[in-house]
Amino acid sequence: MTTPEQSSVLARLRRYQHLLVMGGGAVVTIVVLAAGLMDVAASVNAYLARMKEEVSIDMRRSMDFTTRAVGTLRNNVQNMEEAWSTADAEKQDREAPFGPDGLLRVQPDADGPPLLVLRSDASASATDAWRYVRLARRMAATTARIAARNAGDLTVYLFSPDRQTLVLSVLPWGGSAWQDKVAAERPALFAALTSADGAGIAPPEGGWRDPATGTPRFRWLTPYESPLTGKQAVRIATELRSAAGTPFGTLVYEMPLSALAEHLPETSFAGACLVLAPDGSLVVACPDAASTALLPLARQAQAAGLDKPSRNVFLEGHVLSGWPLLPTGWTLVHAQSWRDIVTGVRTQIILAALTSAVIIALTWALLLLVKWRVFVPAVRQSQRVFDSEQLSRTLVETAPVGLGLITANTGQPLLRSPSMIATNSRVVVDGPGLSYALSRHFLQQEKLAPPQSGGAAVFEDDLTFSTRDGQRLDLSVSMVRARYQDEDVLVTAFTDVTADKQLEQELRNARQAADSANAAKSAFLAAMSHEIRTPLNAVLGNLELLAYSPLDELQRDRLNTIRNASDGLLAVVSDVLDFSKIEAGELQLEDQEFDVLELASQTLMMFAPVARAKKLALAGELGDTLTWPLRGDPARLGQVMNNLLSNAIKFTETGQVTLRLSRDEAASQVLIEVEDTGIGISADQLPALFQDFTQADATITRRFGGTGLGLALCQRLAQAMGGTLTVQSQPGVGSRFTLRLPLHAGASMASERPRFDGEPVLLVAAMQAERTRLSSILQAWGVDVTSYAHPALIAQESVEDASALVFWGDRKTWHPSDENRLVEDASWVVDCSEDGPAQPVASGRVISASVYGLHGLASGLQYALQGRALAAQAVDGMVLGKRLRVLVAEDNVVNRKLFEEQLALLGCDATAVPDAEQALACLEQDTFDVLLTDLAMPGQDGFALARQVRQRWPAMPVMAATANVTPQEREAGERAGMARVLGKPLSLADLGLALSEVAGLPPLRRDALAGSGLLGGRPVADATWQVFVQSCRDAVQALQDGLRAEDGPRLLAELHSLGGACAVFGLNDIAARGAALAQSISAQGVRACEAEIHALGDALLAVVLQEPLHLINVADQIIARLETPDGSVNAASVAELAKTLRAGLHDRGGSRAG
Incomplete structure (x- = not known):
């Protein structure tokens, strides 16, 4: 919604854009039309100019004709005047007399053209006519020459001043009949030839002679029908004078009107031309048909002074142009109608019209395009701007949050929401008000902020103010620079986040409590992981060693059951711990x-x-x-x-x-x-x-x-x-x-x-899917393979021609004899079965491999077809490439013994100590290749030990083995300089691989450890059990001493060590009770757990004295000594074991009696 002021502005904008578009279009249209008309006018003028130029050129030709005629006459006049002056009047008597008809025919010779000398009256005296006769004789030769130049046509006559004597020369000669006719029509002939328009022939304007030069002047008379020739002719007359200046006659030359018309202009332009005498009479017209219609217009134009070549006269739809036809004194008038002119410039008019139309159309199209693409959107944008401004004002006035515009430099509020006004009345600030405080804070922050490009930066901050009632008010403020009414302003918005801040503080406190609880949970999981994995390490390690002891079938079956259950337990524990790591985001x-x-x-x-x-x-x-x-x-x-x-x-x-x-x-x-x-x-x-x-x-x-x-x-x-x-x-x-x-x-x-060279190979596989898959694979390797579902389908010749025979997978669908027949005849046999070895093994021409993977098949074919050797098998004996000296720091006595036995099997010399201090002492006294340490040891832990070792013996690698390997412990181990951080339970294979890597020995294959006896057939040493029994007694005493001294750390360390030792021998209940007791001591203190400590000590003593686990172990050893493969028995060894069994049974019985 716009205000009336905004509506007025929009109306003016619309009016101005309408005026600009329409007015501009009209002006352009007028200018283009005017230019078009000017172009048409220029074309007409150019057309008329070309016409006048062409007529002017032809006019020069016409004037050349008339000028030549006048020149010829002027020469004749001079000759005749000279002839007249020399005529001998005294010889009149010798001249031939006039005839009775008053006519004298003068012919100088028989072949020359005759001239006639006539008297107006035949009875009159001929005395005065003899001089004209002598003149005629002299004229005869001249007229003959002139007639010859004019193709034999000539009409010229001379009459005396008194018009009584007439000398005629008409060629071609008409003969006696014509002569008789002339004599008969003498009066009319004299009247016609000696007058013009019923009167005598008047001299031209200025007289017959040029006063300055005396040159004769000629008068051109209007056409008439010549009585001599009967044709229309134009007469050219001049006066003849004697040497004394006395006129003696008038010479008239008749020019055929057709000869004059032939020399009039002939242009390519439409229109007509007329020749007018000075009195407006028509001399000749071309064409004649136009004379009737154009003669009045030509006379008006002549009266208007048309005889000037540079002037045009426009009359009644015609354009008339005139040229003086010198020396005749006449005027040539050329007339064209507007229709003829338009026809002549039609192309130019069409081009001008089209050009103007295109320009006007493009102009209007562009103007309309500008209107609809620029002006109309601009007006709409202006409308939207006005609406937006009005909407912004409305939003500011109705916003439930603090919203406003304030000047950037002075903090003067321009627009404010009710919430901003209310907040301004609540807070206590330095300065005029809240707006001023916000602007000051913005300017300070802007100075500190780094310069930014790409627009104004939005500053967001949380500000705290005091209210008038002494409370605290937290505002979340956002400010950004803008322009409003040609002034730098700040768009300011804020919300009251006091409640959010309070809630945030409460959440922060809750977060700290949750972090504390999570830390306790993580510590519990770490402790439980360590407590679970430590005994599992001993259990699995000893079970692994026990598996290579000589056992009967029942014992081995029970051992397998125990190992499977242990492996399942380890898998469950590992899954749970891995899942916990993933949930905690600690999985690396x-x-x-x-x-x-x-x-x-x-x-x-x-x-x-x-x-x-x-x-x-x-x-x-x-x-x-x-x-x-x-x-x-x-x-x-x-x-x-x-x-x-x-x-x-x-x-x-x-x-x-x-x-x-x-x-x-x-x-x-x-x-x-x-x-x-x-x-x-x-x-x-x-x-x-x-x-x-x-x-x-x-x-x-x-x-x-x-x-x-x-x-x-x-x-x-x-x-x-x-x-x-x-x-x-x-x-x-x-x-x-x-x-x-x-x-x-x-x-x-x-x-x-693999790459082969098309060797023929036969494939036997019972399953269709396997045949299809293997055939495609072998073809991709370059083998020419033929597959069969049954050995009986293969012909003897095919086997003999094949380079190798491949059996794949299950053989239950055929009889062994069918297979044996092929094996006997085949060059090579690659036997891939489900229980085949991972590394192919060759036995004569038969190569055994596994179906699980293509490596065995490829190696077998390469061995058979290309002679490539098979991979070497692992050898028995020492699995490490060097006899290493290993120092073990492990506080748990059972794990120490386990490490000693594992290292012995790996061909290493092991030295085991219970803590870091003794480890450092050993390092000072002797040289070792590797240090293997536990992390959680009493006193100095494994990290501190590793740091000291790296400082004093930097060349010696340090490995750690712990029950709970977390990413944090791995990182801490790397920082301490440890080469490896391994997890318990630690198998013999993993231990061997780690030792070979840190010691820089050749890579150790896992199958080498998996395929060899871990203890070389020896049972677990009885000393391990004895150590465990003694450690239990020591643990009970240590628990009592720690309880009396209320020494919590000592109790926790003893419980940690005791839990791992008990778990090795299956005392899981006691191990669990020990772990729970450790948690209770950590949470409640030593004195609160006194009863639990006593109960754990009693249970431990009872189990150690009553459980026959060690006796079973001794009995197993006696059986192993008696069941040797070669039948030999070591009597001394068996006797020693029997004494141990007897002592154990005695102790057991004594305890019962007690």
Whole structure:
């Protein structure tokens, strides 16, 4: 809505733009039309000028004709006057007499043209006529020459002043008849020839002679019908005078009017021409038809002075131009109608009209375009500006927040909302008011702020003011520079955030409380992780060592059960801890280069025994290359693949499980699919599939087991790696899980694909899908492959011609004899089976390999067809390339013994100490290759030890092993100078790999450790059990001493060490009670937990004295000594073990008696 003042301004804008457009258009139109008319006028003038120029050129030709005629006559006049003067009057008697008819024919010779001399009266005296006769004789030759030049035509006559004598020369000669006729018509002839218009021939204006020169003048008489020739002729007359100046006759030359007309102008322009005498009489017209209509107009123009060539006369739609026809005294008039002129300049008129029309049309189009594209939008924009300003005013006046415009320099308020006015009345400020305080604050902040480009910067700040009632008022203020009414202003907006500030403070306090609680939770998780992983490390390590002891079948079965349960426990604990790390945002991913195909092959081989146990087909579709380098975290990717394959096998009773790798080039993604033919998942169950600790239905746990955490963890790991995990499933058909990860190709490795030269190879695979896939892969490698579903289908000749024979996968569909027949005749056999070795092994002409991956197949074919050697197998014996001296700092005595045995198996010399002080003492006394330390030790921890070692022995690598490896501990270890921070439980393979890496030894293969006995067939040493028993007794005493002294740190350190030792030997209950007691002591203090401390000590003593675990271990050792493979028995060793068993049984019985 606009105000009346704004409406008036808009009306003026509209009027001005209308006036500008329409007025400008009209002015341009008038100017263009005027220019067009001027162009047309110029064209007409140019047309008339060209016409006059062309007529003027022809007029010169006409005047040349008349001038020549006059010149000829002037010469004749001179000759005749001379002849007259010399005529001999005394010889009159000798002249021939006039005839009775008063006519004398003068002919100088027989061939010359005759002249006639006539007397007006035949009876009159001829005395005066003899001189004219003599003149005629002299004229005869001249007239003959003139007639010859005029094609034989000449009419000239001379009559005396008294008009009584007439000398005629008419050529061609008409003969005697004509002569008789002239004589008969003498009176009329004299009257006609000697007069003009019924009167005598008057001299021209100024007389017959030029007073100055005496040159004869000629008078041109208007046309008449000549009585001599009967044709229209123009007479040219002049007076003849004697030497005394006395006139003796008038000479008249008759010019045929047609001869004159032939020399009149002939132009290419339309129109007509007329020749007028000075009295306005018509001399000749061309064409004649125009004379009647144009003669009155020509006479008017002649009267108006048309005889001037530069002048035009416009009369009655005609344009008349005149030229004097010298020396006749006549005027040539050329007349054209406007229609003829328009026709002559039609093209120019059309062009001018078109040009004017186009210019006018373009002008109006441009003006209208400017109007609708510029002026009208500008007016509309102005309307919107006015409306916007009015709306802004309305918004300011009705805004519930502080809103206003204030001058930038003085702080004078221009517009203010009611809230701003109310706030101004509430606050106490220095200066005129709130607006002034805001402007001062803005100017101060603007000086401090760095210069910005691209527009005015918005300043946002929180300001605090005191109110008149002593309260605190918090305002969130935003200010920015602007222009308003040609003045620098500040657009100011603020809101009252006092309540928000108070709430923020409350939230901050709550956040601090939550952070404290979260820190306590993190500390609890760290402590629990350490307390759980420490005993698990001892349990799994000793179980690993025990697995290579000589055991009977029942014992080995129980050991396998224990190991499987321990592995499951470790998996659950690891999943829970990993999930906790992800939730806390502490999960750190590795960024290293690895071969995803090798990782997938290892995963398939890991689950192959489980699949075979369930009679499931486990297949891998891993592309057609041997390597596929990627960058990322192979451990986490392997964890996801392990979980997906484990679930697929778990929920599949019959059919097949497939691991498939491919790449989506368009999306730059790696696709890892695990597809099964299991029970499937309904559409209703899919939404909850990836929720934490949730399974598809309530029967899953009972039927298949599990915690419902695996898929949730997989999805979290996939998201952490920048990918997605999706599922497609159908109940009763199966499921397909698809992991999509970004395609980060490795830099140092390249995809490897074998190259062959078309060698013929036979492929035998029972499954159609496998035959199709392998045939395509082998063809891509350059092999000429022929596939078969059964050995019986292969002809003997084909086997003999083939370079190699490949068996792939299951052999249950054919008889062994069919296969043996082919093997005996084949040059080479590559046997790829589910239980084949990961590294191909050659036995004669048969090469055994695994179906899980293409590496075995490719290596076998390269060995058979190209003679390339197979990869060397790991050798038994020392697994490290050097006998390392390792110093171990571990406060837990059981873990110390475990490290000693593991290092001994790795071929290392181990020295174990319980704390950092003794470790430093050992380093001062001896030289070691590697330091392996725990992090949580009493006294000086592992980080401090590492820092001192790096300062004093910088060349020696330091490794740490702890039960809870967090990103913070890894970073702290790097800062302390540690080469590795390893997690417990620490397997022998992981320990060997870490030692080889930090010591700079050749890379250690995991299969070398997996394939060799970890203790060389020796059982766990009995000394380990004895150490544990003694450590339990020492722990009970330490607990009592710490309780009496109320020494909390000492108690916590002892409980930490005791928990790890108890967990090694399966005393999980006591380990858990110890961990709970440590939490209670930390939270409540020592004295509040006195009863729990006593109870733990009693339970520990009771278990140590009553549990026969050590006796079972001793008995197992006796059995191992008796069941040696070679039948030999070490009697001394068996006797020593029997004494130990007896002592233990005695102690057990004594305790019962007590």
